Amino acid sequence: MKSFLLFFSVILPFIRAQVPHWGPCPEPTVQQSFNLKQFMGRWFEIAKLPAQFERGRCIETNFTLTAGNSIRVVSSEILKGELRKIQGTGVVEDMKNPAKLGISFSYVLPYSPYWILSTDYENSAVVYSCTDILRLFHVDFAWILGRTRTLPDATIENAREVFASNNIDVSRMIPSKQQGCDKYL
């Protein structure tokens, strides 16, 4: 009964927010020799594949390494004029592929994949998350992150090419609103 309720209250809206794609998740290549420490700190959301549960603007995430190599993840957004924060936990899911992180924002939910496909640590990052549903179809999320609230068009174009070269469809990707944010801080 509990898992039934969980499905309808948590998982179903999550699935409905996205257009599921047939077939299993793509298997993108991730950042080689990923340096977790250099990836920590503040990242702004520049563009994303639409996700209904993220309707705010000025979305940013602050990653901090904590003891025991776990990662504190604090995401914030401005929604209806209010600054909202949620805290989650990140882990390296695959030591052989340290760019394959998992992030969870609730202790009742499993870690969702959070794969760094590419980053230069100092300017931008290309992040992908995909979950197989019975290997029949998959739902995915994709983000372009920046160390600043805006990135040059060429950087965004390169990031889109990283997705495209890994067979990830980002035609529905939309720019995130990062205007008029600093007055809230």
Ligand SMILES: *[C@@H]1O[C@H](CO)[C@@H](O)[C@H](O)[C@H]1NC(C)=O
């Ligand atoms: C990020 O988190 C660290 C550790 O909690 C904190 O010291 C830092 O001020 C935060 N940065 C921002 C921009 O919120």
